[in-house]
Amino acid sequence: MSANWPAIRITVNDIEREVQVPPMKRLLDVLREDLRLTGTKEGCGEGECGSCSVRMDGELVNSCLVPVLQAQGSSIETVEGLERDGVLHPLQQAFLACGGAQCGICTPGMLMAASHLLDRNPHPTMAEIREGLAGNLCRCTGFIRIFESVVAAASRPEPSTHAR
Amino acid sequence: MRGDAEAHEFVAPGTLTAVLELLAGAPGEWTPIAGGTELMVAHAAGRLPASKLVNLWGIPGLRFIETTPESIAIGAGTTFTDIRGHAAIASDLPLLRRAAAWIGSIANQSRATLGGNLVNGSPAADSSPALLVYDAVVELISVRGRRRIPYSDFHTGYKKNVLASDELLYALHVPRRFSAHRQYLRKVGTRRAMAISKVALGATALVEDGFVRELRLAAASLAAFPARLYRTEDALCGKSIDTGSKRAARAALLAEVLPIDDIRSTAEYRRRVAANLLDEFLTELQAPEVTR
Numbered sequence: 222m223s224a225n226w227p228a229i230r231i232t233v234n235d236i237e238r239e240v241q242v243p244p245m246k247r248l249l250d251v252l253r254e255d256l257r258l259t260g261t262k263e264g265c266g267e268g269e270c271g272s273c274s275v276r277m278d279g280e281l282v283n284s285c286l287v288p289v290l291q292a293q294g295s296s297i298e299t300v301e302g303l304e305r306d307g308v309l310h311p312l313q314q315a316f317l318a319c320g321g322a323q324c325g326i327c328t329p330g331m332l333m334a335a336s337h338l339l340d341r342n343p344h345p346t347m348a349e350i351r352e353g354l355a356g357n358l359c360r361c362t363g364f365i366r367i368f369e370s371v372v373a374a375a376s377r378p379e380p381s382t383h384a385r
Numbered sequence: 386m387r388g389d390a391e392a393h394e395f396v397a398p399g400t401l402t403a404v405l406e407l408l409a410g411a412p413g414e415w416t417p418i419a420g421g422t423e424l425m426v427a428h429a430a431g432r433l434p435a436s437k438l439v440n441l442w443g444i445p446g447l448r449f450i451e452t453t454p455e456s457i458a459i460g461a462g463t464t465f466t467d468i469r470g471h472a473a474i475a476s477d478l479p480l481l482r483r484a485a486a487w488i489g490s491i492a493n494q495s496r497a498t499l500g501g502n503l504v505n506g507s508p509a510a511d512s513s514p515a516l517l518v519y520d521a522v523v524e525l526i527s528v529r530g531r532r533r534i535p536y537s538d539f540h541t542g543y544k545k546n547v548l549a550s551d552e553l554l555y556a557l558h559v560p561r562r563f564s565a566h567r568q569y570l571r572k573v574g575t576r577r578a579m580a581i582s583k584v585a586l587g588a589t590a591l592v593e594d595g596f597v598r599e600l601r602l603a604a605a606s607l608a609a610f611p612a613r614l615y616r617t618e619d620a621l622c623g624k625s626i627d628t629g630s631k632r633a634a635r636a637a638l639l640a641e642v643l644p645i646d647d648i649r650s651t652a653e654y655r656r657r658v659a660a661n662l663l664d665e666f667l668t669e670l671q672a673p674e675v676t677r
Contacts, residue, residue, distance in 0.1 A: 243390035244397075245428065245438070250390075267426040268493055269579060280466065280495040286425040287496070288418070290395055291442045334491065355578035356490020 229293050233258065234302030244290035248282075249273045251289045252299060260300040260329045264358070271357030274330035275299050281337040283356075300329035303336065312336055312374045321370030323361035330357050335371045344375055388428040397440035401447060401526075404439055405553065409528040412550035415439045419462055420496035422489065423505045447500070447555070450474065456561055461500025461554040465512075466491075468499065477561045480515035480570040480587055487511060487572055490579055500554045503536075506544045506610060507581075509649075513611030514587030515570055517603030519559050526555035533558070540610035566591050566599070569666040573658050575649070582606050583650035586662040592670055595625045606650075607642040607659055616641045617663070626670050634667065635660045 264272030303310035338353035416435035447462030465485040574580030591599040620637035644655035
């Protein structure tokens with residue numbers, strides 16, 4: 222059976238990968254099981270909680286709702302791709318500094334949603350932060366520390382190590 | 386029971402022509418899937434009945450927004466993120482832009498397509514009331530050719546529509562002649578983010594010299610499919626908005642809508658809120674127009 226599955230090429234965190242899996246397999250499962258990138262978490266599995274958020278060609282998507290065939294040829298960024306050369310992304314540093322992470326299940330999705338927001342809007346208002354993260358649920362921190370983490374990351378001068 | 390990826394055949398012919406030929410060759414066998422925000426939820430839960438799926442995501446020629454002086458054409462594969470970001474839609478179809486902004490989350494809007502929202506045909510579909518009150522026309526396509534019908538004739542029952550088994554929704558054509566109309570759209574859900582409508586009401590009205598010259602009202606979650614409220618419109622057309630006409634309109638709406646009890650709300654709540662939304666819109670019409 223597996224011989225009949227198409228080879229699907231995806232660039233993940235700037236590295237070209239190829240998988241041979243059922244085309245309806247969820248991108249989430251391909252990332253976690255086939256590519257061993259377990260930073261991306263599954264929460265609800267139905268597009269409500271945002272835990273599985275990744276970037277697909279720059280857009281924010283729920284990887285639980287993407288059949289992997291639809292990711293063919295795309296560029297995926299996961300939480301593992303935020304860090305550069307051993308230096309955490311400013312958002313990751315801010316989440317640590319502000320107590321924006323607790324149990325950690327929602328954190329990768331929060332970071333990806335926040336990175337998507339800040340790429341488009343480097344200095345968002347609190348209302349814009351709330352909307353940008355409205356699709357990401359947290360059961361621990363009560364959201365305020367997460368919002369404060371994004372504010373803190375947005376207030377930092379852009380470090381040269383993360384110039385894109 | 387988890388969905389089984391191996392239980393589904395999923396092909397990507399890559400072009401619109403190839404997809405249409407596949408559908409024509411085996412009518413009714415293939416289920417098109419675009420952004421997956423509906424079908425993948427069913428898939429994850431093991432509730433996706435379709436065994437054969439054909440990909441529409443990324444097909445060239447389905448994701449476009451084209452403007453002419455008279456109308457805006459929106460390809461069925463256009464995402465709600467695309468709609469939110471388009472200048473002509475923001476200026477000429479503000480209700481559609483607003484509806485796009487309250488669909489799910491950013492991550493849902495980047496994948497969910499206008500065509501998917503309409504073909505899925507939920508009674509609560511977010512984009513439907515706006516399209517109905519803007520007199521949108523749907524363009525359908527198959528190997529046999531293309532045809533256009535008013536969007537108000539597209540839905541025929543609960544999750545049923547006029548699409549033939551070899552047809553795809555190709556585009557929406559929305560006229561740009563509503564800028565002089567007073568416009569209204571409000572969705573009532575459990576919370577602001579991510580909530581599916583309990584009730585939504587949209588309206589466009591042309592008021593001249595205090596009289597309603599043209600009026601379109603449309604609702605979601607008040608019947609088996611999103612629909613215009615023609616009898617309520619009739620109760621108001623040609624009238625001035627006053628206590629008497631508002632009362633008559635409320636009675637017409639309550640007689641016309643057919644909401645149900647379900648997991649999101651009750652029929653009685655929906656009726657009351659729908660009547661209140663209508664009243665809110667009519668009260669806005671009574672006030673002098675303010676620049677928005």
